[in-house]
Amino acid sequence: MHSRKSFHQAVVALFAVLSFTVFSSAANRVSGANATLDIEPGARSAALGSATMAVDGDYLGLMSNPYQLSNVDYAWASFSHTEYYEDTKYDFASAVIPLGVGQGLGVSFSRFGADDIPYIKEGEPLPEGSDYNTLSIADWVFSVTFGRRLTERLDLGVGFHGLYREMDQTGYGFRGDAGLRYRVLDDFYVSGLLKGWTSSAATWESGEFEYSSPEFYLAASYGIGVPYLYGKLNLYWQGAGLFHQEARDLDFETDKD
Numbered sequence: 001m002h003s004r005k006s007f008h009q010a011v012v013a014l015f016a017v018l019s020f021t022v023f024s025s026a027a028n029r030v031s032g033a034n035a036t037l038d039i040e041p042g043a044r045s046a047a048l049g050s051a052t053m054a055v056d057g058d059y060l061g062l063m064s065n066p067y068q069l070s071n072v073d074y075a076w077a078s079f080s081h082t083e084y085y086e087d088t089k090y091d092f093a094s095a096v097i098p099l100g101v102g103q104g105l106g107v108s109f110s111r112f113g114a115d116d117i118p119y120i121k122e123g124e125p126l127p128e129g130s131d132y133n134t135l136s137i138a139d140w141v142f143s144v145t146f147g148r149r150l151t152e153r154l155d156l157g158v159g160f161h162g163l164y165r166e167m168d169q170t171g172y173g174f175r176g177d178a179g180l181r182y183r184v185l186d187d188f189y190v191s192g193l194l195k196g197w198t199s200s201a202a203t204w205e206s207g208e209f210e211y212s213s214p215e216f217y218l219a220a221s222y223g224i225g226v227p228y229l230y231g232k233l234n235l236y237w238q239g240a241g242l243f244h245q246e247a248r249d250l251d252f253e254t255d256k257d
Contacts (some may be wrong), residue, residue, distance in 0.1 A: 004139045019135075028210050029213065030212060031212075033201065033211055034174075036139040037161050037163065038139060039090055040081045040109065041061075041090065041092035042078075043080070044058050050236070051219060051238040052238075053191050054219040054221035055236065059076050059106065060078050060080055062106045062108050062145045063145075065179070066106070066152050067147045068147060070102055070148055071147075072098040076095070077093070078093065080090070086114060087114050088113070088114045090112045092110040094108035094109075095108075102148075102149035103149065105144075105145070105146055106144070108143045109140075109141070113139060114136065116133050117134055117150070118132035118134055119135055120132070120155050121133070124168075129219070137166060138165075139163055143159055144159065153182055156180055157178070159177045160175075160176050160177045161174060161176075161177070162174050165202070168203055170205045171202055171204040173201060173203070175201070176197055177193060177196065178193075178197050179191060179194065187223035188224075189220065191220070191221075193217045193219075196213070202227035213243065215243050217238065217241055218235075219236070219238040219239065220238075223235075
């Protein structure tokens with residue numbers, strides 16, 4: 001009986017090793033897979049240098065601040081529209097629903113892309129005037145986020161994001177995030193976000209598979225009451241990723257004499 005159990009464990013271990021080997025050979029590690037998920041939809045957070053993790057009450061920042069859903073008191077809907085160069089546009093919509101005291105659910109939908117791009121099929125002559133065929137390229141993202149208050153001082157947030165991509169070929173992507181926020185003092189918060197704890201992965205129509213390893217971020221916020229202005233002076237800080245910094249470095253080729 002003992003020998004059978006050992007044999008079974010050995011077979012399972014061998015299968016796991018082979019599966020990992022096959023997966024590793026078919027996957028390419030890249031920097032910034034599914035980078036559309038990192039675009040800042042909220043003007044407030046973007047104006048603060050994308051310090052979204054430290055900003056509470058901005059429900060356009062559900063991608064990087066899911067634990068703020070632990071403070072939802074009523075339903076909320078948000079929408080943003082941003083236009084970049086060459087008619088590239090980013091539309092983002094989110095809805096937040098309270099699920100009782102200390103917890104809430106958020107859903108969001110976004111599209112980042114460009115339309116009416118002229119193109120000529122291979123072998124076709126140049127059209128006269130502006131009579132071009134056109135195409136669109138876009139990333140479509142759907143996200144579900146959840147926030148819950150674990151203790152009086154500690155909040156938890158998790159999010160799952162799915163992505164569909166239309167380019168020269170179609171593709172799918174996903175990413176899972178998880179974060180914690182701790183209230184050190186009444187108006188002093190420290191938070192951390194593990195972005196891509198599932199890894200950020202994308203698969204393409206050609207069969208190619210790409211992924212980015214998880215990354216961890218830290219942030220802090222502090223509010224100081226200003227009685228004469230009937231408000232607060234808020235200080236925000238958010239650091240760069242702590243892992244895999246070397247993967248984001250750019251290599252420059254220089255000519256040597």
